[in-house]
Amino acid sequence: MIINSDWHIHSEYSYDASNSLEHIVEAAIAQGLSRIGITDHLNFNDEKFKGDIYASANAVHNTQKTYSNIVLGVELTPIERPEFDYIATCGKREGYIPPFQSSPYELELGMTKAQLMSLGIRYTIGAAHWRLDVPHAKSLQPDLNASIKDWYRQQLWLANDDRVTILGHPWYHGKGIWYEDFSVIPRSMNDDLAVALKENKKYVECNSHFFVSPKTSEKFRNQYAEFLRELFEMNIPITYGSDSHSNYGDSRAEVERYLRSAGFVEGDISELSENDLWS
Numbered sequence: 001m002i003i004n005s006d007w008h009i010h011s012e013y014s015y016d017a018s019n020s021l022e023h024i025v026e027a028a029i030a031q032g033l034s035r036i037g038i039t040d041h042l043n044f045n046d047e048k049f050k051g052d053i054y055a056s057a058n059a060v061h062n063t064q065k066t067y068s069n070i071v072l073g074v075e076l077t078p079i080e081r082p083e084f085d086y087i088a089t090c091g092k093r094e095g096y097i098p099p100f101q102s103s104p105y106e107l108e109l110g111m112t113k114a115q116l117m118s119l120g121i122r123y124t125i126g127a128a129h130w131r132l133d134v135p136h137a138k139s140l141q142p143d144l145n146a147s148i149k150d151w152y153r154q155q156l157w158l159a160n161d162d163r164v165t166i167l168g169h170p171w172y173h174g175k176g177i178w179y180e181d182f183s184v185i186p187r188s189m190n191d192d193l194a195v196a197l198k199e200n201k202k203y204v205e206c207n208s209h210f211f212v213s214p215k216t217s218e219k220f221r222n223q224y225a226e227f228l229r230e231l232f233e234m235n236i237p238i239t240y241g242s243d244s245h246s247n248y249g250d251s252r253a254e255v256e257r258y259l260r261s262a263g264f265v266e267g268d269i270s271e272l273s274e275n276d277l278w279s
């Protein structure tokens, strides 16, 4: 197989996932994976999300006693700085009113590197999930150009943040507004992103979602595999992430079909090295 490890798996400690660690380990062994990473969501700096991450860390540390090929990670998403500050002051998200301002919100992640490391977290996936340029962007109708611009901004910011190990699912979009034809993403944006990723020694994720979701077209899947291949050829290492939330199973054959047509062969998909993992 081209894919032999999986660095993006959600356990039941993510608010939107149901995989038990027992099930994940059984499935990983059945797939013959050499190493897996648990990356539950830390979307905000409130007690609820932090509590999920404490529980995830505890459970992974317990599992490591009997299965040593499991690594503790976390999935981080940029949030708007004023909301982060509000939560830091009030301890909760309720009551936050996004300020109107003429420029996009500054970005922040849910914890500092010291806080993450104190939990035994050894790496992070940083990934954009929603617009953060205007108030209440999540409730707006999807706007193709505004979304592309803001994903570009967030992904570039993540590529420059020292808490991020892997840029997770670049150009993922919940509603799949650009999943027909990847060429709507300007080439120049991906060139800029590649430069930042390379300079900052980031990994890029090959996320199974793009190749198995009913939302992506055949054309998009091939274009996306070629996008990953171009990054790979610039010596930006690629990791695999199933991003499983439930019924963790094996999607690698489907994903590898597209990777192979783009030129990937055995050995091209990386494991995180001990040097890249935090101690």
Ligand SMILES: [Zn+2]
Residues within 6 Å of the ligand: 075, 127, 129, 168, 169
């Ligand atoms: Zn994600």
Ligand SMILES: [Zn+2]
Residues within 6 Å of the ligand: 008, 010, 075, 243
């Ligand atoms: Zn995820």
